[in-house]
Amino acid sequence: MFELFVAMFREEWRIHAVLFGPAMFALLPALIGAMAFMGAFLVPVVNRALPAGDLAAIVHILFLLLGAMVGGFGLVGNEVMNRRFGQASFVAYAARALPLSEQRIFAAFVAKDTVYYLILWILPVIAGVALASPFIGLPPEAVLRLFLSLQLAFLAGLAGLFLATTVYGRSKGAFAGLAVAIVVAVGAFSLASGALPPFPPLAVYRDFSWPVLAGTVAAIGVALAVSLLLFRPQSAGGERRHPDRFTGLRRRLGRLPYPALGAKDLLDLWRSGGGVGQVLFSLLLPLGLCWFLLSLLAPVLPSHGVLLLFAVLAGVLASTMYTWLTAFDTLGAYACLPVGVGDLIRSKLGLFALLQLVPAGVVLGAALLSGGTDVVLPALGLALGVSAWSVGVTVYLAGLSPNVLVYDPRVLLTYLAGVGLPVVVLVVLGLLHPWLGLLALVLIVPAVLVVRSGIRRWEAADSAFF
Amino acid sequence: MAMVIEARGLSKHYGETVAVDSLDLEVPAGALYGLLGPNGSGKSTTIRMLTGQTPASAGTATVLGVDAAADPVGVRRLVGIIPEQETPPSFLTAAEYLRFAGAVRGLDGIEEAAAWWFEFLDFGDKKDVLCKDLSRGTRQKLMFAQAFLHSPRLALIDEPLVNFDPIVQHDVKEFLVDYVRRGNTIFLSTHILEVAEEVCTGFAILHRGRLLATGTPDELREAGRHLPDVFLELVRQDRNHV
Incomplete structure (x- = not known):
């Protein structure tokens, strides 16, 4: 399992290094850190127009979307990679020839994404904010909370996307039902309270408590566990047929x-x-x-x-x-x-x-x-x-x-x-x-x-x- | 004799790696010419340079009188190509891909030709299937069909038989021999030596990017030799020498 994780991690690095050049890609965390550092100085200015809470919400939503984007790329990225590298093959596919269950491969994939993007995005952002924190009056414990909450927001996006696509892969009806249930629940909460329901990772940042942290981690863990249990690899034998649309277009x-x-x-x-x-x-x-x-x-x-x-x-x-x-x-x-x-x-x-x-x-x-x-x-x-x-x-x-x-x-x-x-x-x-x-x-x-x-x-x- | 391919000192370097090293090659019109070599010997890179898919690091190549470096699109307009990997667009169906290839080549009325290829290569039942869902063999059939859709005077085909079943391999070999008989030229890259010996009228052996030998199967037969034996001998000698 660990060997698989290491192989996937190395592969992710090499994909990016081949696409963008190893030196340039290695500089990306530094760039992100520098932008976070400079951006942190704008927080007091932005807060004059936006309540501080709204800014925190926006940043967490961005990391939620980043997680979803990374998860989505993991699922459909083979098309993009095929385009760039020809008939691309990945460790995740190659491992199918080994005595490993799809669930173990998928678990290693999730672990790889979690650690890889922690290093690539989240640690640089936190480093930039931490460096700027003495100048903008952000206490060290707030930086630590931000580190936790941004990682959780990213994982929430990743886990949510995996769960959604896994359910969709099992049953389109179940997926539609789940989507409707979420919309109804959010709508009902909003109508009753006059506000959007709380986003747990954001709550970790704003109102940290151990129960909130444990609940958030548990919710993400459950989403990932359910994804693992329900995960069913796409059948290689499927043939999608279409009538000729090319001529008319x-x-x-x-x-x-x-x-x-x-x-x-x-x-x-x-x-x-x-x-x-x-x-x-x-x-x-x-x-x-x-x-x-x-x-x-x-x-x-x-x-x-x-x-x-x-x-x-x-x-x-x-x-x-x-x-x-x-x-x-x-x-x-x-x-x-x-x-x-x-x-x-x-x-x-x-x-x-x-x-x-x-x-x-x-x-x-x-x-x-x-x-x-x-x-x-x-x-x-x-x-x-x-x-x-x-x-x-x-x-x-x-x-x-x-x-x-x-x-x-x-x-x-x-x-x-x-x-x-x-x-x-x-x-x-x-x-x-x-x-x-x-x-x-x-x-x-x-x-x-x-x-x-x-x-x-x-x-x-x-x-x-x- | 008119040459359809002329390469002089053709080389390709990827950093320190030399993929093709000062290749001199002449392919006469009407030949079924085999470019032979083990894996990684530079066969595919040679075809990529000849068809303007990648520029040469040094040397020149003329294909049907067109300079491959100066006018790569012009070369691809004239010739048929089967690339090393079968890569039809994922989200077109097989039939749509042939229409697409025909349209890009400015051909009208390819329906009859397409129907012939679907029947000849026995994959008409897959014509409405997205290319990404086709098996490797069927994708290879599709790439084969597009290469000959415009009846090119010269086709450069890279390992065209590897994914075909024995029946299709047999039919395709007959097609290639007949195509050359009709006055066209085939430049075939392969490491299936038995096929090369059976169908080729001339060959060149590459190893580590260098040309080891050229000749014809007839010359070998006259000397009582077989192409696979000669190939193995030359490549092993070169390997030991290096």
Whole structure:
């Protein structure tokens, strides 16, 4: 069991090291620690606009989402890895040839994720906050509580995702029943108490007591144990059949430069479990969270400030749609076809432009619902201009592997600087006068130039993609 | 005799590792040419360089008169390729993948050709199955079909037989021999020496990225030798020498 854990741990490191370079990836915890250190100094400033409790809740929710994301990647990541490494095989699969039960493999997998991301994310954050704590008046015991509670929030996300997917794998009806029961329970609690139910890891931070800690650990342990008991590996013999959708889609995308490539990407997105779920979890939910957080700042912002800031964030988030179009692509499939890296990037950007209807619709809806119809045009301009520029920077820095942005500190910092500076200028201009937000559309011109330069750059690179 | 593949000093380095070392190779039109070598000898890297999937570290390669380094997409437009690993897109069905490959190649009306391949390779019952759910053998059939969908003058095929059952292997070997008879060229990478001896009209033996020998099975037969024996002798000699 321990050997399996060590092999999985080493494998996780090597995957990241191969994807992002060992030195760069090793620097990531340092970068996270530095950002946490600097971010900690902003806490007193943010607390003036937000109650301290809300900020703690947001941080814990982010770690909950991180846990869910890591868990989700563990379950579907083989597709992404196949795309990057060809026919990828993992210790978890290889171990099936050994006298080990699926439950033991799964348990080792969970243990590996827990320790790996403790070292990669949670310890650096805590180290950064601990270093800053004397300057911001955070007592050492609060740092210790934060260490515990963030780890528990991460594990709650991981365990919750595993439980949800395990139940779903057993019975879609049971999954729907569980989802309805949770929604009803949360709704009933909220109606009765006028507040959302407590999030146990957050309670460990806010109101630490040994019973709360024990209860939280027990709840996570039960979720993981139930996942282990119910876990049933996907049958290798399943065959999913579909009628021809490619021909019709290709015809409908006839105005795009590469309709066949675009049709394939849309089918990848839809059939990989993306589509509605992807839009919901990667765009609408984060945007909903953004709207909620920005609305807390409404008292200190000028009129329509919330909508314009929301439009900027919508633009940045919308640029991640490019990641959707690359995540499940098996680039080895193009090795035998007359297409180059430039063709693939241009095709994905054509589809990306089409998909901008979604964030545009969201911004339009937000404007209508918030009474901001008089500034809807600058809001749309901000969203689309920022999105175009952000995706341009992404293409230049990461080509067809935009997930590199997350893990390569050098690329991440360049991206943050490249996107952050124009965004700050646009936010200031937009807050000075809403219609100045339309200037964001000017960003489309440098975005096109940056994309062209990026295509030249990635075409010249050794096509390790193939 | 016209050459469809000409490589001069073709090399590929990955850091300190030399995958292919100064390879000189000429493949005449109308040949069924076997590139032979043990695992890791540089066969797949050679095909990847010839088809512009990866640039050479040194040397030149011309395929059907097109410089593989200067115009890799141009080479892939002309030739058929079966890559080392069967990698059709996960979320297209088998039939959709052939339509996709046809569309990317600018072919219209591939339905008849696709139907022929489904029947010939006996996987018509899988045409609506997602590629990710296909067995390795069926994925290999699909990659085989896409390589010949546009009837290329030259096909570079990397270990095309390994996942096929004996019946399909037999049919495919007959297809390859017939395809060459019709005036086309096949560049076949394999380490199944019996197959190479049976179907190839010429061969090159690679080991540790270096060319050890070239020749034809007829020359060997005249000398009373068999390709597997010659191959083993040369590779073992080279291994001991190194």
